[in-house]
Structures are given as C-alpha cells and as structure tokens.
Amino acid sequence: MSVHTTGEPTVVQQRGESGAAGSDFSRLSKAITAAGLMRRRPWYYAVRMSLVALSYAAAWAAFLVVGNSWWTLAVAALLAVVFGQVALVAHDVGHRQVFRLRKASERTGRIAGNLGIGMGYGWWQDKHSRHHANPNHEELDPDVNPDIFVWSQAQAREATGLPKFIGRLQAYLFFPLLTLEGFNLHVAGVRALADRTLKQRRKEGFLLFAHFALYLGALFVVLPPGKAVLFLVVHQCLFGLYLGSIFAPNHKGMPTLTGEDRPDFLRRQVLTSRNVRGGWFTDLVLGGLNYQIEHHLFPSMPSPHLRKAQPIVARFCQEHNIGYLETGLINSYRQALKSLHDAGAPLRAAAATPGPRG
Template identity: 45%
Template sequence: MDDIRPTIRTRPREGTARATRAFTELAQQVRHQGLLRRRYGYYWTKLIAAPLVVSLCLAAFVWIGESWWQLFTAAALAIVFTQVAFLGHDAAHRQIFVSGRWNDWISLILGDLLVGMSYGWWQHKHTRHHANPNKLGSDPDIELPVIAVTAETAAKHRGPVLTWTRGHQGVFFFQILLFEGLSLHASGVRRVFARGRLERRWVEIAFLGIRLGGFLTLVFLVLSPGIAFVFLAVQLGLFGFYMGIAFAPNHKGMPVVPRDMTLDFLRRQVMMSRNVRGTRLLDVVMGGLNYQIEHHLFPSMPRPHLRRAAPMIAEYCRTHDVPYTSVGLLTSYAIVVRYINRVGLGERDVFTCPLIEQRSLIGST
C-alpha cells in the first residue's frame, strides 16, 4: 500500500505541471511575436470615431424628422451601438490601455453613456464566464431565463406546453434575440440600483440616466408616439439581435463541464470555445468575437492581433492534442440550433463529452 500511494498522488501533479508548462510555452510564443503589444493608433481611431458616428446618426435623426424613413435610422443606430459595445468589450478586457483606470473609464463612457449598458453589471457577469466557460454552476452565460442550454435547466418545470416549446427552442432562438437589447438595458438598470458593492455606482446611474432618458426624450420630441414606438422596437430589436448573433456561436453547443470537474487553463478555455472562420469583413462584423479561443486564452490581446494569433495557436493545440474547433458562420449557427433543440428534448447528456476522456488522459500522463 505504501508503494502505491506516491504513484497515485504524483501522477495528477505531474500532469498538471505539464499542462501548466504547455500554456506557459504558448504564452511565451505569443509574447515573442508581439501579439500582446498595444495598438494605440487602431484604438484611438475607433475611440474618436465612436462618439462622432453616434452624433452624426442622432443629427440625421433630427434632420429627417417625422417620417417612416426613420426606421432606417433605427437600423443604423442598432449597428453603431453594437460596434460601440464591441469597443467597450475591448476596453473592459484591458486591450486598449496599460492603465486599468483608463480602460475602466473608457468602458463606462462607451458602455453606459453611449450604449446604455451597465459596465459594472457586464464586468461581473463576464468575468465569471471567462473564469469557467460552460461550467455548470459557475458560468452565468449558460443560465438563461428563456432558452435552456443545459440538460439541468431543461429538466426543470417540465409540462406539455413547455416540453414542446423547449423541444423546438432552436426554431425560436433567433426571434428571442430580438428582445435581448431590452434585456441588456433592463439588467444594467437593475444592477446599478441593487444592493451590493458596485464601483462608481453614481457615475453609472448618471451616465445611464443621460443615455436612456435622453434618448427616449429625443425620440418622442422628434416623432409622434406611433412612429416613435415602432422606431424604438426596430432599434432595440436589431441591437439585441446583432449582439446575440455575435455572441451565440462562441460557446453554445460546445461541451458543458460538470460542477466537480477541474481542467487546466489551456484545455478549459480552448475546448469550451469555438472560432468562426471567415474574411476580415467578418472580423469587423463580429467585433473580433469570432476568434473566441484566442480571446479566452489571452483576453488582453488587442483585437487586430487575434487573426494573426489564430493559426499559431491552432497549430500549437494540434501538437499538444488539445481539440481546437473552427467552423464557418452558418455551420456555427446550425450547431447552436441543433444543440439547443436536443437539450430541450432531453436528448443531450451534458456529461457525455470528450472532456471526461481528456481528464482521464491528463491524470494518467
């Protein structure tokens, strides 16, 4: 018995140490290639352009006045606000400046003042997601109020109507995204007025008040109530839809991690994330989120470096037997729809996944 115990105890440690060295080596390669270097010119251009473009859209809105043509303005604002949100996401991940304080204030200005989303709410939620992507009980992004993305969620509150709805939830997934914009605004407002610690609470309350209250006031001053409500429905609907389709392909349909499972950082981030390959235009449209694997491994990597890093990281993962998933855009959406339909029907056992086998391999090396 005494001879066996050291073997059982040391093998997992050796495997963990080897896995840690693997990520350390990758990080050294990434740093050596200059892929963590700041891109001040790129980001200052965007930071100057963001408020200018928003101002131009609002000026066009006032100039057009009472007209159904304003629905095109609503669509344009939805696209602009989403792109500004992507920029705020970069700042929140410390991609723009070395100073954390500067990044925080840029996130507050872009998120709260220009887009109307609470930076404090988003930071808390998103930090938990990055720490444990697709892990039950830890990742808030798999605990959705309407769509069930885990078998655990789908098993709750079963009934004939809900069973049918959940079984076809993939069909309704994109329609539900039309309400995501309203949900994002509401979640932010609830957070800033809720109890609990929140840095710069009064700044967020002021910024959200100016953005949400000011925008609504402007809309109803320029437009009659009928057109105003349709305008807001289009703007909020398309904003939520755009945000949803940018984030949905990243993790939905990838393995879900059991609560008691522990993985090394490299495998935890790569195996639960999915890249969406495409052109540079897709990179712009998706705000760099299509390089989800690279983003999860190196959250502070500036967005323009993600495309350069992807081939190197993919090759590194192949040489270290770490599954690296990269698919086309339409394929990614097909995977998401198929997966959430299977979850809704109760056909998906989230514990039957390659991660169990991977953990066994790690522990035995």
C-alpha cells in the first residue's frame, strides 16, 4: 500500500496487526461509544443555532442602521464572519449531528445554506460526502480535483489551461484566490440546479434565488450603486477567505492517494487529515473542524464532543503505530503552502526550460 505526498509531512502506511480492514476502527468506535461521545447534544445546538441566528439578524440590522456610510464596509466584514458561522451550522446539520431525522436535517440545511448564505445545500452535501468517503484521493475526492490548483506533481505534469497557468505560483496565489470562494459557492449551487438527479431541485432553486433577490435588493435599496457593489465585493471576498481558511488546514499538505491506494477506513481518514491545536477560541472560529481527524472518523459526532474524543483517538493511534498529526494553526498553513509549492515544481521546471528554436 503506497501513500504519496508532495510535501510535509511524510507518513508511511502500516497495516493493523490483525490485517482485517475495519477491525481496528471497530475497537476504537466501541471505546468512543462507551464514553458517550456519540450522544446528541440538542441543548448545545439549540443555543448555538439561536446565537448564530441572532448574530445574522443583528448584522443585517446593523447594515440598516449604518446605512449609506463608509462604516458599512465594517458591517460587510462582520457579516462575512457571520456567514461563515452559518456555513458551519449547515455543515453540522448535513452530517446529522443535530437532528436524528433526515427530513429535519435537510430542511434546516436548505434554510441555512440556500436561503441564509446562498450555498446550494444539495450540491454541497453530495460533494462533501464524496470527500469524506475518500479524502485526498486524487481520482475520488472532488476537493483535490486539479480544476484550479494542482495538488501533486503528477497532476502538475498533466495540467492544462488554468491549473497549468496558476500552478507555478499557486502557493503565493492560494490565499488571494480564496477570496473568490464565496462567489464559487454561489455559481456552483446555481449550476447544480441543472442536474435532474438533485433532490428537491425546485425547492433548492427557489430558496437559492430568494437569497440572491433579498441580498441584492437590500444592498441596492439601502446603498448607492457604487457603494453597494463595494459592499458586495468586500463581504463576499472576506466570506470566501474565512471559509477557505477554515478548511485549508484540514487536509492540504497531507498525503494524497491515487489509483487503488485505499487503506482501511481508519487509516484512510487519519493519515490524510491534520488536527490544529488551540483552545476555545480556535474551536469557535474553526467550528470544531480543528479536530479534523476525529471528525472524519466520526462525522456524526456532535462538534462539542470532538475535543473529548481527541485524546482517545490519539492514544489509540499511538498504540497501533498509526501516524497522527496535530500542529498549530500557522504551521498547518505553512505545511499546506509548502505542499502547493512542491506540487508546482514540474510546471516551474518546464517554464524554465527553453523551447526548441525554429
């Protein structure tokens, strides 16, 4: 079994002593369940979702109160953070951490995602489920498709178009390009409506376009056109940057898999994920996704339990000689950027090689 990586850290895949796929995870799962960490936390989510909803309403109220003033750009920055928190709630709802019933999860997810922030919930859930099934697998994980960035030197050698153009300097362009992620979410959600396999397609479309109408209507009614456009750009760019910065530390720079490289579930999730150390503030800003390893192993675990699960999972991985990586936030970004720079090496080499003379 081979694991490929384009930068730090290097992890060597090792089989469990039993050799049976999933047997190690079964033992870990029993320990987690026995600790009560898979129990739902209805009161926690009731409080959290209420606070997020109040913050959402307060931010828009501030927008109305501030009105036609340059201070409205500060409101745009505040609203970007609030939109990110709404996205994190939609994420937890999509993983069935909040509600036991699927219908309640989907209904709440569409209200938060489609109506609240203009993100196609059905499109996102399909994409995110495929990512969870095969994280960092170059053919199976949509998050490492070379559509803009190249994530390995093998992808760089095959790159054409935009990835080939960007790949040489992608480490320097990564965070600037994250500012476009908010716009990308909107476009992807609208494009997904053309897919007839999308569940509740009409409802998704109605809520999505209702968001756009209310959002743009509010901006252009309260603000003059130039200031409304500036508000939109600041808000959406900061929202994209915040959202991208939440997810960037989780897998970028970790080993990538190709072809038939598919370790058992436990190792597939642990070896391709990275945890970020921090306290309550880190938990709040990153929505618990700083415990990425535990989240990938137990995606339906309520986010406040991830911190408690962390020492159990870390100890289990140490006992079974499974590489478990935890680092600081800044270092996680450094590793991700170094990996991106290393992945683009073939493109830089090709650009530096003079072509044949006529």
